[in-house]
Amino acid sequence: MDTHGDPPQHDPAVTAVESIVAEYLKRLGLHLIGTQLHDERTVCDRLHIGRSTFKILTRSGALRTTRIGRSLRVSDAEIARFIAEREGRAA
Secondary structure (H helix, E strand, O other), X not given: OOOOOOOOOOXXXXXXXXXXXXXXXXXXXXXXXXXXXXXXXXXXXXXXXXXXXXXXXXXXXXXXXXXXXXXXXXEHHHHHHHHHHHHHHHO
């Protein structure tokens, strides 16, 4: 079956999980609209930092994370805020 070029189909289970996560974040005062949540490895790659630096930044509160179960996630908005804050200090 050739699916090349077909629009992606959304899995109902994934959509349900996304809505649960969005509701959870909304209760915390965060919004998931238009953003993605990234795991530790992705954040380290995007910021060009090591895992130990990531842990130091999260423990000090410089980089705010969202805990979902046992995993830590960082939103696109938080990464942008962190970068903007660091660039502001460097200027």
